[in-house]
Amino acid sequence: MRTIKSEQDIHDMARGAVLLGTGGGGDPYVGGLFVCEQIRKGRHPRLCSLDELADDAFVLSIAGIGSPTVIVEQLISEQTLARLLGRAESFFGCRIDALISAEIGGANSVFPLALSAISGIPVVDADGVGRAVPQLEMTTFSIYGIRATPGILMDDIGNVVTVDAASDRKAEDLCRAITTAMGSLSFSAIYPMTGAQAKQAAVRDTLDLSLQIGRVIRNARDGSSDVFAALLGYLNALPGREAYELFDGKIIDVAHETRGGWHWGVVTMQSPHSPDDIFTVQFRNEFIAARRNGKLVTMVPDLITILDRESAEPLTGEMLSYGQRVKVIGLSADPMLVRPESLEVLGPRAFGMDCDYIPVGRCMV
Amino acid sequence: MRTIKSEQDIHDMARGAVLLGTGGGGDPYVGGLFVCEQIRKGRHPRLCSLDELADDAFVLSIAGIGSPTVIVEQLISEQTLARLLGRAESFFGCRIDALISAEIGGANSVFPLALSAISGIPVVDADGVGRAVPQLEMTTFSIYGIRATPGILMDDIGNVVTVDAASDRKAEDLCRAITTAMGSLSFSAIYPMTGAQAKQAAVRDTLDLSLQIGRVIRNARDGSSDVFAALLGYLNALPGREAYELFDGKIIDVAHETRGGWHWGVVTMQSPHSPDDIFTVQFRNEFIAARRNGKLVTMVPDLITILDRESAEPLTGEMLSYGQRVKVIGLSADPMLVRPESLEVLGPRAFGMDCDYIPVGRCMV
Numbered sequence: 001m002r003t004i005k006s007e008q009d010i011h012d013m014a015r016g017a018v019l020l021g022t023g024g025g026g027d028p029y030v031g032g033l034f035v036c037e038q039i040r041k042g043r044h045p046r047l048c049s050l051d052e053l054a055d056d057a058f059v060l061s062i063a064g065i066g067s068p069t070v071i072v073e074q075l076i077s078e079q080t081l082a083r084l085l086g087r088a089e090s091f092f093g094c095r096i097d098a099l100i101s102a103e104i105g106g107a108n109s110v111f112p113l114a115l116s117a118i119s120g121i122p123v124v125d126a127d128g129v130g131r132a133v134p135q136l137e138m139t140t141f142s143i144y145g146i147r148a149t150p151g152i153l154m155d156d157i158g159n160v161v162t163v164d165a166a167s168d169r170k171a172e173d174l175c176r177a178i179t180t181a182m183g184s185l186s187f188s189a190i191y192p193m194t195g196a197q198a199k200q201a202a203v204r205d206t207l208d209l210s211l212q213i214g215r216v217i218r219n220a221r222d223g224s225s226d227v228f229a230a231l232l233g234y235l236n237a238l239p240g241r242e243a244y245e246l247f248d249g250k251i252i253d254v255a256h257e258t259r260g261g262w263h264w265g266v267v268t269m270q271s272p273h274s275p276d277d278i279f280t281v282q283f284r285n286e287f288i289a290a291r292r293n294g295k296l297v298t299m300v301p302d303l304i305t306i307l308d309r310e311s312a313e314p315l316t317g318e319m320l321s322y323g324q325r326v327k328v329i330g331l332s333a334d335p336m337l338v339r340p341e342s343l344e345v346l347g348p349r350a351f352g353m354d355c356d357y358i359p360v361g362r363c364m365v
Numbered sequence: 366m367r368t369i370k371s372e373q374d375i376h377d378m379a380r381g382a383v384l385l386g387t388g389g390g391g392d393p394y395v396g397g398l399f400v401c402e403q404i405r406k407g408r409h410p411r412l413c414s415l416d417e418l419a420d421d422a423f424v425l426s427i428a429g430i431g432s433p434t435v436i437v438e439q440l441i442s443e444q445t446l447a448r449l450l451g452r453a454e455s456f457f458g459c460r461i462d463a464l465i466s467a468e469i470g471g472a473n474s475v476f477p478l479a480l481s482a483i484s485g486i487p488v489v490d491a492d493g494v495g496r497a498v499p500q501l502e503m504t505t506f507s508i509y510g511i512r513a514t515p516g517i518l519m520d521d522i523g524n525v526v527t528v529d530a531a532s533d534r535k536a537e538d539l540c541r542a543i544t545t546a547m548g549s550l551s552f553s554a555i556y557p558m559t560g561a562q563a564k565q566a567a568v569r570d571t572l573d574l575s576l577q578i579g580r581v582i583r584n585a586r587d588g589s590s591d592v593f594a595a596l597l598g599y600l601n602a603l604p605g606r607e608a609y610e611l612f613d614g615k616i617i618d619v620a621h622e623t624r625g626g627w628h629w630g631v632v633t634m635q636s637p638h639s640p641d642d643i644f645t646v647q648f649r650n651e652f653i654a655a656r657r658n659g660k661l662v663t664m665v666p667d668l669i670t671i672l673d674r675e676s677a678e679p680l681t682g683e684m685l686s687y688g689q690r691v692k693v694i695g696l697s698a699d700p701m702l703v704r705p706e707s708l709e710v711l712g713p714r715a716f717g718m719d720c721d722y723i724p725v726g727r728c729m730v
Contacts (some may be wrong), residue, residue, distance in 0.1 A: 166522050173546045205605075
């Protein structure tokens with residue numbers, strides 16, 4: 001168990017979480033400010049490892065559901081967070097021993113830290129997918145038998161809904177519809193599980209991974225080293241992971257819309273050296289497929305991240321705009337995500353693409 | 366308290382309920398068969414009057430929510446009904462003393478009778494609007510201070526959702542979204558209330574009114590009298606009500622679609638005597654406005670009913686089709702619905718029309 005006392009750590013973790021968020025998960029800026037404010041008040045978020053969890057601990061996943069375009073405009077109130085914990089404990093009829101992110105990525109990694117700061121409940125250094133995803137059943141929790149519901153959703157004007165769905169896929173349909181009716185953003189407490197279940201199904205150490213990624217970028221930026229070289233070096237040294245620079249260019253078009261509770265779109269980039277060299281990234285909250293001149297070079301569940309080409313600041317989908325100079329990185333997914341049972345839920349076919357998964361290293365050649 | 370032992374009564378009540386359903390509420394055919402089947406098994410629905418209710422009785426409103434186009438295709442299972450009652454009692458934490466229809470109209474008047482037959486819980490001879498309406502907050506319950514939620518919604522594949530909304534308008538948004546995600550039909554237990562509240566807020570004796578209307582039509586049809594003369598005679602004799610034949614013609618167009626959980630459309634009729642004499646009825650689940658040659662002749666909350674011109678069988682919106690010979694009747698709403706506080710929720714402006722309510726008698730001249 002450790003407490004986070006450094007605001008720098010929060011900013012680093014948020015930066016790394018945007019990279020792992022692969023365009024989605026929401027901008028963690030506002031959430032990060034909220035946590036830093038708590039730290040300044042002496043309320044420090046607490047982190048525990050999966051192994052520190054008692055097998056019979058009651059662990060609950062807390063997540064914002066909705067469109068990142070709305071998350072970025074929505075301030076979190078301490079009251080709403082406290083009410084969410086209170087309603088969740090009374091709904092599940094027991095004390096919450098630990099919180100766990102349903103996904104790592106932007107706002108949804110910072111959100112449990114904010115709850116931890118105000119409540120003292122520790123956050124498990126792990127999550128349910130090791131990246132961000134657009135649907136709530138797209139998690140290793142669900143893949144390894146933990147039910148997404150019963151769960152509770154609320155907004156900050158006092159609507160509270162509980163869901164007990166026939167399947168996790170149906171839970172996604174219901175939660176998405178409810179979220180849309182709540183104005184395209186809801187706060188949820190889902191995936192009730194025991195410590196033993198979390199140990200078996202969660203992707204490990206992903207908050208620490210976010211922190212390290214954020215630090216590597218900041219340190220390289222402050223120092224004299226090439227930021228992208230440092231970042232790719234760090235990512236390639238992770239066990240079982242590979243990272244590649246996929247493209248270096250300028251954004252020449254962002255076509256997007258908020259529809260059905262998601263943020264949909266395509267961003268198009270052009271090489272500064274060769275105007276015919278076109279790179280596109282398709283997104284549904286998260287970046288799901290990258291194509292160079294029409295040819296797929298990275299696909300889900302591998303991670304696609306678009307970063308500012310000077311500062312290597314990872315960008316969320318809704319931050320993208322015409323004229324930005326960017327680099328695109330492809331990072332292979334956590335090994336848990338490329339098992340056959342995971343690819344059924346998280347692979348390209350689950351996103352409507354008519355192809356089997358090809359890992360980034362083989363896909364881009 | 367009385368029991369319904371006659372299948373004829375069920376058929377009569379269903380027929381009358383379609384008239385009061387003003388095109389909506391769903392076809393009661395399947396629900397009626399279900400209740401008759403129960404009666405044949407010796408399980409009789411029980412009716413009680415509002416005055417028989419104890420002031421501290423726990424009364425719950427049971428309704429199907431969704432598009433009538435889906436209701437008509439959906440069979441009710443005894444299991445689903447029993448599960449709804451069971452989940453409702455465990456959610457509200459008390460025994461249900463009586464059921465009350467949220468609205469009279471088609472399937473939603475038969476539905477509580479089906480629950481009564483299988484459970485023995487009596488149905489109150491009253492409802493929350495005296496007709497059918499497309500939104501769940503459009504009730505005298507809501508107008509007179511009874512909250513629509515907390516409530517529970519379920520479907521027959523095992524999804525269960527509870528809603529505690531910040532307002533009844535928001536409850537409608539949430540329940541409609543949930544219903545759409547459930548496949549455009551859900552079963553709900555909403556408007557928890559005491560007997561004292563029901564006595565103050567409900568529209569009285571509307572199940573009996575349905576029964577009488579259904580009987581008048583059947584008797585006149587069997588006898589030698591003119592069915593429409595008999596029906597209009599009966600309706601005009603009701604205290605505070607007026608009924609008119611608005612049109613006699615042939616359906617020449619039905620434009621409709623199921624969207625957002627509702628059945629939307631316009632039906633166009635033509636006079637057989639004068640092809641330029643055109644009558645249209647606009648609907649959103651229920652018929653909300655009737656126009657003769659463009660001029661409004663009846664509007665919500667007054668009731669518009671389209672009936673087969675030979676048998677005087679009242680027709681639901683989804684039964685209408687090209688070539689049908691029909692008559693249209695306008696019936697003034699229950700006096701509770703035309704009070705200023707009711708018109709705010711049930712008047713033409715609540716349906717997006719840019720005019721104040723004009724009662725049918727004055728409107729059609």
